[in-house]
Amino acid sequence: MEHHPQASFILAAFKSRDTIERAIDSALAQTGVSVEVIVIDDCSPDDTAEIVNAYIDPRVRLIRLEKNRGPGGARNAGLVAARGDWIVILDSDDAISPGRTARMIARAKRADAQIVVDNLDVITLDGETKRMFEEAELSKLETLTLPAFIGSNVLFQSEHNYGYMKPIFERRFLEEHALRFDETLPIGEDYLLLASALAKGGRCAVEPSAGYTYYIRTGSISRVLKLHQVDAMLAADAEFLKTHRLDEASMAAQTRRHRSIEDARSFIILVDQIKARSLTGAVRTAWGNPAAIRHLRMPIAVRLRRLMAPLNAIRRFGMSPKTMSRTTPGNTPHKSKG
Incomplete structure (x- = not known):
């Protein structure tokens, strides 16, 4: 593996035995960019870690946490270990297209941006594929601003919002501003990191095409809100x-x-x-x-x-x-x- 890959994939995994290979394989299949894939097993009770450990590709690294830290904590462990110029967040039950990372890095360089987001394809429970946002809508956004991002994340306003987007971050920017995921949040930690990066002056370019595939699964934590999750969101927003x-x-x-x-x-x-x-x-x-x-x-x-x-x-x-x-x-x- 190259000592200094262009992109570090961060995959937080918990009970992901049925989907983790699909996510890892899609990261390894990236074209036009050197990658490392860091999988953080968050104390899974199944054989998720064993599946990851079976990869012989030297670009794949497994971190096994000693105690469960939740999605934010697992990703933070990945950020500490990352060596790439760009941080790519990939959920363990999702996948990306082969040219996505190179395309997004190129978009960032053209826009002099430290963050890039793109469109998503959504796979429903019955296997139907839907595009999350109209490409024409995203094409109007040269950059994603903080007011637009927060305004999109108003609950009950629409089925999907910009908080579903999976950004890539310039690692140097995250480190300069000491930006990490909020480990107290059981849901919405992705939203808060991007909002914080924008509040710190980060420029976020928008790639209208879809390179990320988001799989809706039964029992997904992001589909049903619980009272303690909402209380955590209120506390995080106050902070x-x-x-x-x-x-x-x-x-x-x-x-x-x-x-x-x-x-x-x-x-x-x-x-x-x-x-x-x-x-x-x-x-x-x-x-x-x-x-x-x-x-x-x-x-x-x-x-x-x-x-x-x-x-x-x-x-x-x-x-x-x-x-x-x-x-x-x-x-x-x-x-x-x-």
Whole structure:
């Protein structure tokens, strides 16, 4: 292996036995660029590490963590070990096209950029391939700015946002600004690293063509939000604002993002209360944040209407949730189907 590869692939792996070879093989198949592939096994209980260790290609390196550090921690371990000029983040269940890395490095050099993002092909659960963004849309973006990036990452705004993009970073830029993944985040660590890099003045070029293949899989952590994940996102965003000084446009986008995360938090609480048949709790949540109701979909919406029929009376007569809990006979509604 070359002592100084042009690109270092960082693959954080946890229980990835079924997909890790596809990811590694796609990295090794890169054309027009020298690479190293660093796989960080995050204490997988399966034979992920053994599969990686079986590679005889000297460009593949395996790092086995002594304790589970999550996706951010595993990637940080890879960043410490990386020797390439460019850092390429590749999820262990995804893949990239052979010419992607060379194409993105060339794009970065033309734009004098330290970061590059590109389009993605999405493989659905039924095997259908969809392009995530219209190429014409991305072609209009010579660079991805911080306000545009934050503004795209407003929850419930669209099915996909720029946070799904898998950037490559100039390693020297990351090191100069001491940029690393937030290890406290169970989800959204990719978003925060790119936002921080942009806030530090990084220039992010946009490659409109798709070179990254994103596989949707059952149970993916990025598809279903949990309350503790949302709380971690709020805490990380608060720390981001303490660390970086944002311009007016970026701050306006951040305010919209914060509001959407708060709405998501209320929505998750509301759903949990509906499942627990807590009328009082559901009413309080809906009263405190009506936006949470708008995010409900079937069949939860049907259950909500059945559970919260008295809510219309609250709004009609101006009763408070506290008054409601006193005047409604019983706090536990009768069981109903659906």
